[in-house]
Structure formats: structure tokens, C-alpha cells
Amino acid sequence: MNTFIAVIVIFAVLVSIHEWGHLVFAKRAGILCREFAIGFGPKLFSFQRNETVYTIRAFPLGGFVRMAGEDPEMIQIKPGYEIGLKYDEQGKVNEIIVNNKSKHPDCEILQVEHIDLEHELVISGYINDEEFVSLDVDEKAFYIYDEKPTQIAPYNRQFASKSVGKRAMAIFAGPLMNFVLAVIAFIAYALIAGMPTEEAVVGDLTDDGVAIEAGLETGDRIVEIEGNPVSDWFEMTEEIQTRPDQEVTFVVERNGETFDVSMVTQVREGPDEMEQGVIGVYPPMERSVTDAILFGFTQTYETTILIIEALGMLVTGQFSLDALAGPVGIYEYTGEVVAMGLLILFQWTAILSVNLGIINLLPLPALDGGRLLFIGLEAVRGKPVDPQKEGMVHFIGFALLMLLVLAVTWNDINRLFM
Structure with missing residues (x-):
């Protein structure tokens, strides 16, 4: 049940912030926004504020902002009526x-x-x-x-009446808000959990590590390892990792006094299946607003690069569709994340938000990237693409996208029963 609630909340936040971006910039451009919807299908709840009806619909797998002029007007009055x-x-x-x-x-x-x-x-x-x-x-x-x-909806309130720049911004604002949400989530994580310092100082200790058995305490500074001076956390971990399952002597400073401590390092599997030495300590954490903000932007950037590289590998065949996760897979992973605690859930939400932003910017029909592509073609050609042709492309693209979602979901279900 906790997983179900977490998934609903996360999806609601991701979709709401995405559609809110569309709504705000469309309204700023003077476009009449008829509906702001979370989910698809039948309406479960709705209320109207100013010109816009806000709705929650039955299937929470997306959302939309219905702007005047994007679809034919439902009510038409002709001479003789x-x-x-x-x-x-x-x-x-x-x-x-x-x-x-x-x-x-x-x-x-x-x-x-x-x-x-x-x-x-x-x-x-x-x-x-x-x-x-x-x-x-x-x-x-x-x-x-x-x-x-x-x-x-007078023409000056319709989507098509606005300049190329205003229309592009109204479309781009959705994915942009997902990146903003990721930055905020990463900043929140850093402010709550703290940021590791670079000092060679013991922070938390694991209950089953050799360091706590040897008598190390939080705040101890590691001065030397096997006679080699260490000045920061990187040098300290490097010295330990290169000595798996070996007795190692540390020179430790505590309250202004130094003393020797010896212990046999534990072994874990590192990159390329190489064995590494560990002793069961974490770096001390500090909470800095400046560092947390920097962490939010750098983590969002690094996550973006990783996802783009993964998409590139998918296109080149280095990844297969079997490696993709759909709604069922995300539900399963979210359940695992929920069990790890709120902090990890912040990180997971940020990763999903970046992923949603990038996927929506792909130049595929029915996605924001596809709509931006048509606006770009209009800017180059000097005239818009025929609305009926564009609508047909988006319709076919949406149908293919739904087939992909079904295929990925089928893979998710198969993985559950393997």
C-alpha cells in the first residue's frame, strides 16, 4: 500500500509540475487555456478558476493542458440556426x-x-x-x-495566433519544469542528508565494519596509513581500497593526541570485478546551502547526461527494449526505493523527473519535442505545416507510443514472473 501511495504521489507531482509549466507560459502568452488535467479518461473531480477548468481524471499516467485553437471548437453555429x-x-x-x-x-x-x-x-x-x-x-x-x-476563443486567444517564440516557450516549459523539479529535489536531499566533506575524518561507522571493532570513533582523523601520509578522504580511501584482506596500520588523531590502530580490511567487489578493501566508515557530512544548490544543478546535469547516453545506446542497439522499464517496472522499483527511506525517494523522484523531461523533448510525434519540431519547421519555412497533416502525424505517433508502452509493460510483467 505504501508503494501504491508513493507511486501515485510521485506521478501526480511529476505530471502536475510538467503541465503547470505549459499552463503558466501559455497564459503569459495570452492563450486561452480551457482545461488543466491530471490523468486521462473520465473526470473524477473538477473545479473552475478564472478561465480554466482544473480536473483530475481516472488514469493517472499523464496529463494535458487544453489550449484554445489546438483542437476544432466543439460548438459550431451556422447561418439559419x-x-x-x-x-x-x-x-x-x-x-x-x-x-x-x-x-x-x-x-x-x-x-x-x-x-x-x-x-x-x-x-x-x-x-x-x-x-x-x-x-x-x-x-x-x-x-x-x-x-x-x-x-x-477569439483568434487572438488561440495557440496559432501567437509568435513562434511564444508557442515554442509554452511547449518547452513543460519539460523545463521537470528539470527545475529535479534540481529542487536534489537540493532538498543535500540539505537533509548533508554533503560529504573531503577531510580524512571518520563520520558514521557501520555496525558490522572492522573500524568499529578496532575502536575508531566519529571525529577521528586519519593521519597515516601504512606509513603513507593522507590529507583528504580520496587519498584515505585509495590507500584502503588497494589493500583488500590485509592487516593495515593507521595513525589516528583524536583530541590532539595520535595513536596507532591496526585492523584487517574487509573485501568488497569494485569496478571491473576487482576486489577492494573497506573498513566500514563514511565521511562526515556538512549542511551548506551553497553546496546543496551546487549539488542540485550538478546532479541534474550528470543524470541528464547518463540518460542521454543510455538513449544513444538504445538507438545503436547496445541496449534492447527488454532493458526498458514501463509503468509496472517503475512501480516495482519505487517499492524498493520506498523501503530505503525518504531521502532515497527524493533522489528517485529527481531521476524520474529528469527522465520525463528528456523523453518529452525527443523529436517524436505526440511528444513536446515533436510539437517543437513542427514549430521549428514553421520558423524555417515561414509558414505553418497544414494543421490536418500535423494532427495526423501526432495521432499516428501517439498510437505508436501507446504500442511501445504496452510492449514495455508486457516486458515488465514477464520479468515479475521470471
Whole structure:
């Protein structure tokens, strides 16, 4: 149960921060954002704030921000339609009742001759089949369809009306926020856990290590190992690692006095299956805001490079699809991380956030990277790609992406029962 809750919380945070990036920069560009959704499928919960409906949906495997102009308007009014109209204090139309006009006895009935709610913001037609009128429409007017209000989307509020730079930023902001979240998570980890110092000083000791058996204590400074002076943690560990399963003499300084301590090092497997010596000590930790911030950025950068290299190996065939983990695999790994404690969960969240940011920036249809690619093509060509063709490419890309997710999930399930 703890694993399930942790997975839901982590996915909710990752998706929310990603979609929040899209939402904020889209609104800053003046784009009407109709919906901010966490998850897909049926709505479980929703509320409206200002122009945007915020929803939580049944399947928490993603999310979206529905911007005006990205999809065809669901409500279309054509000449010959009868609609009900209500007006604001300036005499502009602010409500357009599409059906159920009988529920609005105070509305004025108009038979439409001409309507333009994108550019001219005007409706003209006959009132009561007699008087011809031409009416201005408020740019924030609402359709009322089945008693549900939907704000109209003038062209200047639509995604396509904005400059290439503003549209690109609204798309790029989602992955960008994932990298920001990773930096924050790594900083939080460093502030809570502390940062290892470079001094050759004993910090924590393991309960089953030879160091604690030999009498070493937290705060002891290692001065020499087998007659070789050591000045920092790197030199100290190097001297120990090169002596697996050997008796080693240490010169230790404690409270201003020095004394010798001997112990037989333990053995562990190091890189390239080489044996290394260990004694069961950790470096002392210090908590520095400056170092923690630096750690957040460097760890995010290093994680990014590792993931990009892994993707490169996947493309070149050095990794197979069997090495990928889908939702089931992530659930399993998260369970292992939860058992390790909150600090490791911070690191795992940061890694997943970087991974989500990078995956979304891949130039593949249906992903943010694919949308950025089309915006880039528009910048080069000087005109946008046909919306229908672009929509078809994204639809096919999304279908292929879902097939990949299913294939990876199948691999995850097979691994569970192997």
C-alpha cells in the first residue's frame, strides 16, 4: 500500500509540475487555456478558476493542458440556426444559448445570418423573424450548451495566433519544469542528508565494519596509513581500497593526541570485478546551502547526461527494449526505493523527473519535442505545416507510443514472473 501511495504521489507531482509549466507560459502568452488535467479518461473531480477548468481524471499516467485553437471548437453555429442571446451592461452579447432556450425566458431569440466569433466578434440576423440586427460580441462571452458554459476563443486567444517564440516557450516549459523539479529535489536531499566533506575524518561507522571493532570513533582523523601520509578522504580511501584482506596500520588523531590502530580490511567487489578493501566508515557530512544548490544543478546535469547516453545506446542497439522499464517496472522499483527511506525517494523522484523531461523533448510525434519540431519547421519555412497533416502525424505517433508502452509493460510483467 505504501508503494501504491508513493507511486501515485510521485506521478501526480511529476505530471502536475510538467503541465503547470505549459499552463503558466501559455497564459503569459495570452492563450486561452480551457482545461488543466491530471490523468486521462473520465473526470473524477473538477473545479473552475478564472478561465480554466482544473480536473483530475481516472488514469493517472499523464496529463494535458487544453489550449484554445489546438483542437476544432466543439460548438459550431451556422447561418439559419436559432440561438438565444443575453447582453452585458455595454450592450454586447455575453451569453449565446445554443439549445434549451426555453430554460432562459429572458434571452432574446435570433435567427443567425452571419456569425464570426474569431476575428470580427459579431453576430447578425433577425430578431423575432422581423428586425435585422448586427451585434458586437464580448471577447469573453460564453456559449451555453446543455446548460454548460464554454468561453468563446477569439483568434487572438488561440495557440496559432501567437509568435513562434511564444508557442515554442509554452511547449518547452513543460519539460523545463521537470528539470527545475529535479534540481529542487536534489537540493532538498543535500540539505537533509548533508554533503560529504573531503577531510580524512571518520563520520558514521557501520555496525558490522572492522573500524568499529578496532575502536575508531566519529571525529577521528586519519593521519597515516601504512606509513603513507593522507590529507583528504580520496587519498584515505585509495590507500584502503588497494589493500583488500590485509592487516593495515593507521595513525589516528583524536583530541590532539595520535595513536596507532591496526585492523584487517574487509573485501568488497569494485569496478571491473576487482576486489577492494573497506573498513566500514563514511565521511562526515556538512549542511551548506551553497553546496546543496551546487549539488542540485550538478546532479541534474550528470543524470541528464547518463540518460542521454543510455538513449544513444538504445538507438545503436547496445541496449534492447527488454532493458526498458514501463509503468509496472517503475512501480516495482519505487517499492524498493520506498523501503530505503525518504531521502532515497527524493533522489528517485529527481531521476524520474529528469527522465520525463528528456523523453518529452525527443523529436517524436505526440511528444513536446515533436510539437517543437513542427514549430521549428514553421520558423524555417515561414509558414505553418497544414494543421490536418500535423494532427495526423501526432495521432499516428501517439498510437505508436501507446504500442511501445504496452510492449514495455508486457516486458515488465514477464520479468515479475521470471
